Amino acid sequence: MSELPRPLRSYLHDLAVKDRSPGFLLLESEGELMTWGGELAFYGLTELHQGADVGDQIPMLDAFFPLDEEGMELSCVETDAGVAADVHMIPDGKRAWVLFLDATEEKQRQQTLQQTANDLRLLRSKYAKLADRCVEEEILLSIQERGECRRISVLFADIRGMTAYGEKAPPGKVFRLLDMYLTAMTQPVLDEGGMMNRIVGGSVMGIFGILPSKLPPPLQAGRAAFRMFDNVRTIEEARRGNKKDMFDISIGIASGQVFLGAMGARNRKTLNLLGPSVHLASHLETRARPWEILICENTFPEIDDLQPRFSNVRLASEGGCASLQAFSCNMRV
Structure with a gap:
């Protein structure tokens, strides 16, 4: 040259x-x-x-x-x-x-862009929360004052190893990773017509069958579970060089009758669920291995085209719980 x-x-x-x-x-x-x-x-x-x-x-x-x-x-x-x-x-x-x-000018430019991004994120969050609150209030109003029984599907998902990681890693880093994974896990619930009922640490609980839908709740929950794993795969591909900061998830789904109602102070009521299906979904999630979906016998008949992905398994008794018939899908295969 x-x-x-x-x-x-x-x-x-x-x-x-x-x-x-x-x-x-x-x-x-x-x-x-x-x-x-x-x-x-x-x-x-x-x-x-x-x-x-x-x-x-x-x-x-x-x-x-x-x-x-x-x-x-x-x-x-x-x-x-x-x-x-x-x-x-x-x-x-x-x-x-x-x-x-x-690099003072560049730093100032980055700070301005970050502030703009933060402002936009807060604005989106504000209106998202407002919309969610309006929907929740309509649902609470539609439920009888003394509660009612409905047939729903409950999904529990957990980020494996996040708690132990959080005890050692810097809080800011833990927060960013947790936000990334929780977004990947909660968005499919909303996209499939479900409601987020609980987020605790690295665990989420979604419920299907409360909001109107043409699909049966078990199929909604099953599709949400598969989309969660798709999102986690996307995270893995994007962070291929940071394998120490990648995590597995496991999912449990159960369907059946639950008693639900609005509980809490008059102006701060929240939707609460009581029934064996809630506990069963939580139990299935804890028994699931990393990258595994476990669903109950009531869920399997209504997941339509997802059925071929699952195999019949017998979960041995554990922790005082009797042995259990379930269906398993290994998402790593």
């Missing part, structure tokens, strides 16, 4: 570093500081010592030396002085250069 004309080189230079307070370090391959220059004081880098390890003087660089052949770039990191900087680490034979460029 021929050399660019000087005006273009000058233009590119200004485009890259003009008004960005460039500062540099020159290091030995193992990270010993040889020399430095530029506007390092802008980044709070003033007490530097020749021959000393750069990681001892600038902790943010400690993990990157010796530098590999491809170099490294850190975008919009904050120095100890509170200045946002783009940090470029460039190999040069047995030496390495570290270039600091001011």
